[in-house]
Each structure stands twice: as C-alpha cells, then as structure tokens.
Amino acid sequence: MRTVLAVLFLAAPLAAGAQSDPSAxxxxxxxxxxxxxxxxxxxxxxxxxxxxxxxxxxxxxxxxxxxxxxxxxxxxxxxxxxxxxxxxxxxxxVRGDESAALVLPTGDRDLPMLGLGGSVATPPGGVEAEVLVVDSFEDLEARADEAAGRIVLFDVPFTTYGETVGYRTGGAVAAARAGAVASLVRSVGPVSLSTPHTGTMRYEDGVPRIPHAALTIEGAETLRRIQERFQQGRTAGRRGGRPVVRLTMNAETRxxxxxxxxxxxxxxxxxxxxxxxxxxxxxxxxxxxxxxxxxxxxxxxxxxxxxxxxxxxxxxxxxxxxxxxxxxxxxxxxxxxxxxxxxxxxxxxxxxxxxxxxxxxxxxxxxxxxxxxxxxxxxxxxxxxxxxxxxxxxxxxxxxxxxxxxxxxxxxxxxxxxxxxxxxxxxxxxxxxxxxxxxxxxxxxxxxxxxxxxxxxxxxxxxxxxxxxxxxxxx
Missing domain, CATH: 3.40.630.10 (Zn peptidases)
Structure with missing residues (x-):
C-alpha cells in the first residue's frame, strides 16, 4: 500500500503539469x-x-x-x-493587344512587356519617342527638363516589394507631371528570365493620363546601358543617340x-x-x-x-x-x-x-x-x-x-x-x-x-x- 501511495503521490504533480499545458x-x-x-x-x-x-x-x-x-x-x-x-x-x-519595340539603335527589337492594370491605351499606332531612364522619383525631379515629350523609364532594382512597388503604382503620375508621353517601369521582382511583371497602377485627377507598362529586368537594363553610352559620348552616328522605343497598347476600362x-x-x-x-x-x-x-x-x-x-x-x-x-x-x-x-x-x-x-x-x-x-x-x-x-x-x-x-x-x-x-x-x-x-x-x-x-x-x-x-x- 505504501508503494502504491508513493507512486500516486509522485504521479500527481506530473498529471497536474500535463494539464497545465494550454495545448493539451x-x-x-x-x-x-x-x-x-x-x-x-x-x-x-x-x-x-x-x-x-x-x-x-x-x-x-x-x-x-x-x-x-x-x-x-x-x-x-x-x-x-x-x-x-x-x-x-x-x-x-481589358489588356488588349500590346507591344514594345526598341527602334533605335537596334531597329525594331522586341521588348517583352506587360501593360499595368488600369492603364490607358496609347493613341492608334502607338507612341514612339526617346527614352529617359531614371533610377528614382528624385532623379526624375532633378532631370525634369529632359522628360518632356519623352518616355520615362523607372529602372529601379528590387529591394523589397513594399519599397519598390511605388514606382509601378505611382510612376505614370510622376512621369506625366514632368511632361512625358508614356512611362515604363522595371518589373517589380528580383529575378527575370525575360518575364515582365504586371500589377495595378493609379492615376490622379488633374494629371494627364499616360500609358504605363512594365518591361523585363533585361529590357530595362538594356535601355540604361544605351543611355549611359550616349551620355558618356562613347557612340556616334545615327545609332549613337538616346534609345527610342515604340509602345503600343490597346487597353480598355469597361x-x-x-x-x-x-x-x-x-x-x-x-x-x-x-x-x-x-x-x-x-x-x-x-x-x-x-x-x-x-x-x-x-x-x-x-x-x-x-x-x-x-x-x-x-x-x-x-x-x-x-x-x-x-x-x-x-x-x-x-x-x-x-x-x-x-x-x-x-x-x-x-x-x-x-x-x-x-x-x-x-x-x-x-x-x-x-x-x-x-x-x-x-x-x-x-x-x-x-x-x-x-x-x-x-x-x-x-x-x-x-x-x-x-x-x-x-x-x-x-x-x-x-x-x-x-x-x-x-x-x-x-x-x-x-x-x-x-x-x-x-x-x-x-x-x-x-x-x-x-x-x-x-x-x-x-x-x-x-x-x-x-x-x-x-x-
């Protein structure tokens, strides 16, 4: 009997401890x-x-x-x-047919792209213009005198989604304020196999609504390199100017x-x-x-x-x-x-x-x-x-x-x-x-x-x- 009581005595705290586990x-x-x-x-x-x-x-x-x-x-x-x-x-x-092409310096090379959700269409036949590549909203503001009549590309490498996505959502407004005829954004993602990323964007009342699309990482970096060669004077002739892109979008909001x-x-x-x-x-x-x-x-x-x-x-x-x-x-x-x-x-x-x-x-x-x-x-x-x-x-x-x-x-x-x-x-x-x-x-x-x-x-x-x-x- 003493042994049984001892076992019960010892077991009681264990049972109490088990019951104290809130997940039990x-x-x-x-x-x-x-x-x-x-x-x-x-x-x-x-x-x-x-x-x-x-x-x-x-x-x-x-x-x-x-x-x-x-x-x-x-x-x-x-x-x-x-x-x-x-x-x-x-x-x-509705996205509709869309495309982007690098007209100069290469001569109508396809640039994989996706229009961004909510974007307006381009005029019939598209928009063809020189591209101004910037790396931030501040960079665009500093170079606003270069943006008028051009397509602005925000070539902003991915850090986090929360930090980088602002260029997708707000890029069209910022570019339009600077007088751009269209805007592009480097796809919001860390890796690309020529895969553009779509997503939503926004406009603001009182600011012109311009077409807005995403290029692949590869496409954005190509345009940056062409611009850098132009700025550094390392090219000459007709193929030595700023990059020129033709953007065509038939997007529609119903x-x-x-x-x-x-x-x-x-x-x-x-x-x-x-x-x-x-x-x-x-x-x-x-x-x-x-x-x-x-x-x-x-x-x-x-x-x-x-x-x-x-x-x-x-x-x-x-x-x-x-x-x-x-x-x-x-x-x-x-x-x-x-x-x-x-x-x-x-x-x-x-x-x-x-x-x-x-x-x-x-x-x-x-x-x-x-x-x-x-x-x-x-x-x-x-x-x-x-x-x-x-x-x-x-x-x-x-x-x-x-x-x-x-x-x-x-x-x-x-x-x-x-x-x-x-x-x-x-x-x-x-x-x-x-x-x-x-x-x-x-x-x-x-x-x-x-x-x-x-x-x-x-x-x-x-x-x-x-x-x-x-x-x-x-x-």
Missing part, C-alpha cells in the same frame, strides 16, 4: 487533423485543376466567374454549410461587372455567431495561371475547413472560409465583405489570410492587441511545430509578431486580430504577376502541411474558451 486539450484533434491532411492531396489537386481548367482570372472575366461557380458547387459537395456567393461589383480592365465573394462555413456548436475567418483571393492577374498568387492560398484555407468538416470536428465557434474577389485591382471583395459585417466586429475571433505563396510552411504572423500572440503561441505552437520548416530565410518556425493581408485589412483596421500564413517564400516574387505563375511552382507536400497547420490553428481558435483581445497592436 486540443492534442487529440490536432493528431487527427495532421493524419487526415497529410494523407490527402486535395489542396494541390484543386489548385492544379483551377489553373489547368480556368487559367488566369482577372476581375470581370468569364474565367473568374466560371471558377466561382465551380467553387460554390464544390464547397457544397464538401459538406460546408451556408455556402453562398456574396455579390460584388468589380472594375473591368463598366463595372457583377462578381462574387465565395463563402462557406462550419457552423459552431455553441457560439455560431462568433467566427474564425480564413481566406484568400480567388481572382488573379491576366497572365499565367494564378496558382501561386493566389489559388494555392485559397486551396489551403478552404481545405482546412473541409478537413474539420470531414473529421466531424465541430468547434465551439463558426469557422468560415472566404474566397475574396478583386483583390488584385480594386479590393472590392474585401470592402464589400467588411461592409456586410456592420459596426460590431466583436464576434470575429480572428481573421487569417494566405496570400504570399504556399511554399514550405514556416508558421503564422500575428498582428493584434497585446496578449493575443502569447495566447496563440501557447495553445497552437506545440501542435504545429512538427509541420513547420526551421532554419530558413523566412525566420523562426512558429507564430511571430507581424502578419495580416490585404483582404483582411479592413477588418484589422477595426481591431480584429489578423494573421498570415508564413512560408519559405523567397522565390515568390520571381513569378509574382507573371506568365510564370503556374501550378508547377507549387509542391503537394507543402500545401498538405500548410493545410494541416492552418486547420489546427482554426480549430483551436474556434474551440478555446477565451476570446482573443481586439484593438490596436502593441506597435
């Missing part, structure tokens, strides 16, 4: 999620199906609406609840069209009006297959909810997946979804977006009120670490400070905690907004592990007894 109540469910997700390739197969069947999906296109029809039908077949399309009016920009956000749910068993929101954007640019940006993110967040449904893991709160429309050139889907929630967002436990490529999963990034990060780390990290890569350039495995996304941004600005899926995505901007954004860039194993980790996070956040704090982040 969810361990059995997490094991089931991992086993189911890793034995399944649905996320990758659906990404491949959409890319191969519907292709790219710019807002206003028949391909996007066909994809949405398929997603609604397939979500219902998955057993998700309250599946619906939420109507959204979206902008419609009236808004009706599209939809796609919404599906696993309704909570106790607090159905409290919600964990997972999502992505289902539209893409009009090149490539939109697999990396962002069908892979859609497949992971969608499948995370479907796994819970298949396993019968119905948590306390509702888990909702939203495939937002029109992220690429308008954010109309995100705005409409936020507006539909009304003034009270206190019932949203958290919002997670996957929109940075689904490569090797590393964890999640969190932005929100103090205390939420620590809560999620304690409850979720022990359950997902085995799924995550460590020792990569993407930072430590697990849940770190700093996350969110464009589509959940409107909710985050009203205090909802926001997270993003973190992956080892150093190659993301190699294919971002290019014709090379195709299914072969993704790995089925990466998507399966990302699905498992996302499903565990969603389940724990929806099942845990406490509410995550709302409000501004500690920053």
């Amino acid at each position: 109540p969810y361990a059995e469910a997490a094991d089931r999620i991992v086993e189911a997700a890793l034995a399944d390739s649905t996320a990758w197969e659906r990404t491949a199906y959409v890319g191969d069947t519907f292709g790219h999906r710019l807002s206003g296109s028949a391909a996007l609406e066909a994809t949405i029809d398929w997603a609604i039908e397939t979500m219902r077949a998955d057993g998700l609840e309250n599946v619906r399309g939420q109507p959204v009016d979206v902008p419609v920009w 009236p808004d069209a009706r599209s939809r956000n796609v919404i599906g749910e696993l309704v909570g068993r106790e607090a159905p009006d409290e919600t964990v929101v997972l999502g992505c954007h289902i539209d893409s640019w009009d090149v490539g297959q939109g697999a990396v940006d962002d069908m892979g993110g859609c497949a992971v967040t969608w499948e995370a909810v479907a796994v819970l449904a298949r396993l019968g893991l119905r948590p306390r709160r509702t888990v909702r997946v939203v495939l937002w429309t029109n992220e690429e050139n308008g954010l109309r889907g995100a705005t409409a979804y936020r507006d539909s929630l009304g003034d009270d967002l206190s019932g949203i436990q958290l919002a997670l977006e996957s929109d940075s490529g689904v490569y090797e999963p590393v964890g999640f990034g969190y932005t929100g009120a103090p205390g939420g990060l620590e809560t999620l780390r304690a409850r979720v990290e022990p359950l997902v670490l085995a799924l995550l890569a460590d020792g990569t350039d993407a930072g430590p495995a697990g849940i770190v400070e700093g996350g969110g996304g464009a589509d959940i941004g409107p909710m985050m600005r009203d205090g909802v905690p926001g997270l993003s899926l973190r992956t080892d995505n150093g190659r993301y901007f190699w294919v971002h907004h290019t014709a090379a954004d195709t299914v072969d860039k993704l790995d089925p194993g990466h998507l399966a592990r990302a699905t498992a980790a996302t499903a565990i996070l969603a389940y724990v956040a929806a099942e845990m007894p406490e509410r995550l704090p709302h409000g501004a982040s500690a920053d």
Whole structure:
C-alpha cells in the first residue's frame, strides 16, 4: 500500500503539469487533423485543376466567374454549410493587344512587356519617342527638363516589394507631371528570365493620363546601358543617340461587372455567431495561371475547413472560409465583405489570410492587441511545430509578431486580430504577376502541411474558451 501511495503521490504533480499545458486539450484533434491532411492531396489537386481548367482570372472575366461557380458547387459537395456567393461589383480592365519595340539603335527589337492594370491605351499606332531612364522619383525631379515629350523609364532594382512597388503604382503620375508621353517601369521582382511583371497602377485627377507598362529586368537594363553610352559620348552616328522605343497598347476600362465573394462555413456548436475567418483571393492577374498568387492560398484555407468538416470536428465557434474577389485591382471583395459585417466586429475571433505563396510552411504572423500572440503561441505552437520548416530565410518556425493581408485589412483596421500564413517564400516574387505563375511552382507536400497547420490553428481558435483581445497592436 505504501508503494502504491508513493507512486500516486509522485504521479500527481506530473498529471497536474500535463494539464497545465494550454495545448493539451486540443492534442487529440490536432493528431487527427495532421493524419487526415497529410494523407490527402486535395489542396494541390484543386489548385492544379483551377489553373489547368480556368487559367488566369482577372476581375470581370468569364474565367473568374466560371471558377466561382465551380467553387460554390464544390464547397457544397464538401459538406460546408451556408455556402453562398456574396455579390460584388468589380472594375473591368481589358489588356488588349500590346507591344514594345526598341527602334533605335537596334531597329525594331522586341521588348517583352506587360501593360499595368488600369492603364490607358496609347493613341492608334502607338507612341514612339526617346527614352529617359531614371533610377528614382528624385532623379526624375532633378532631370525634369529632359522628360518632356519623352518616355520615362523607372529602372529601379528590387529591394523589397513594399519599397519598390511605388514606382509601378505611382510612376505614370510622376512621369506625366514632368511632361512625358508614356512611362515604363522595371518589373517589380528580383529575378527575370525575360518575364515582365504586371500589377495595378493609379492615376490622379488633374494629371494627364499616360500609358504605363512594365518591361523585363533585361529590357530595362538594356535601355540604361544605351543611355549611359550616349551620355558618356562613347557612340556616334545615327545609332549613337538616346534609345527610342515604340509602345503600343490597346487597353480598355469597361463598366463595372457583377462578381462574387465565395463563402462557406462550419457552423459552431455553441457560439455560431462568433467566427474564425480564413481566406484568400480567388481572382488573379491576366497572365499565367494564378496558382501561386493566389489559388494555392485559397486551396489551403478552404481545405482546412473541409478537413474539420470531414473529421466531424465541430468547434465551439463558426469557422468560415472566404474566397475574396478583386483583390488584385480594386479590393472590392474585401470592402464589400467588411461592409456586410456592420459596426460590431466583436464576434470575429480572428481573421487569417494566405496570400504570399504556399511554399514550405514556416508558421503564422500575428498582428493584434497585446496578449493575443502569447495566447496563440501557447495553445497552437506545440501542435504545429512538427509541420513547420526551421532554419530558413523566412525566420523562426512558429507564430511571430507581424502578419495580416490585404483582404483582411479592413477588418484589422477595426481591431480584429489578423494573421498570415508564413512560408519559405523567397522565390515568390520571381513569378509574382507573371506568365510564370503556374501550378508547377507549387509542391503537394507543402500545401498538405500548410493545410494541416492552418486547420489546427482554426480549430483551436474556434474551440478555446477565451476570446482573443481586439484593438490596436502593441506597435
């Protein structure tokens, strides 16, 4: 008897210690999620199906609406609840035929290019003019007297997306103010195999609207070298002047069209009006297959909810997946979804977006009120670490400070905690907004592990007894 009592006495602290682990109540469910997700390739197969069947999906296109029809039908077949399309009016920009050619000094050499979303067309027959190559907005300002009547090229090497993308979005306005007849930008990306990158741009009222397009890195550097030889007087004759480019664009902006956000749910068993929101954007640019940006993110967040449904893991709160429309050139889907929630967002436990490529999963990034990060780390990290890569350039495995996304941004600005899926995505901007954004860039194993980790996070956040704090982040 004394021996039995001694064993019980020693075992009691161990049992108490085990119960103090905040992740312990969810361990059995997490094991089931991992086993189911890793034995399944649905996320990758659906990404491949959409890319191969519907292709790219710019807002206003028949391909996007066909994809949405398929997603609604397939979500219902998955057993998700309250599946619906939420109507959204979206902008419609059509690229049309376009080209760029280096007329001098080479004589009509093709320059691979992509018009930037929202750009106006050139006059019929195109624009042919000398090119002024600048390396910053400040450089253009200093050389503004050279820009009038010319095509301005912003040849700005990639540093980070946030720093460099301003030349794509604002280049046309700056060039037009200096009197340019068109503007070009070096593609926003670190690597090129003659692959131009498209993306959105903007105009300003009161400033002339000039055509705006992206060249490849190779094309931009070619024009810079020609200009430098001219400036240094190292050339002579007709072929020794400034570079001359002919730009032809037939882009057109049409009236808004009706599209939809796609919404599906696993309704909570106790607090159905409290919600964990997972999502992505289902539209893409009009090149490539939109697999990396962002069908892979859609497949992971969608499948995370479907796994819970298949396993019968119905948590306390509702888990909702939203495939937002029109992220690429308008954010109309995100705005409409936020507006539909009304003034009270206190019932949203958290919002997670996957929109940075689904490569090797590393964890999640969190932005929100103090205390939420620590809560999620304690409850979720022990359950997902085995799924995550460590020792990569993407930072430590697990849940770190700093996350969110464009589509959940409107909710985050009203205090909802926001997270993003973190992956080892150093190659993301190699294919971002290019014709090379195709299914072969993704790995089925990466998507399966990302699905498992996302499903565990969603389940724990929806099942845990406490509410995550709302409000501004500690920053």
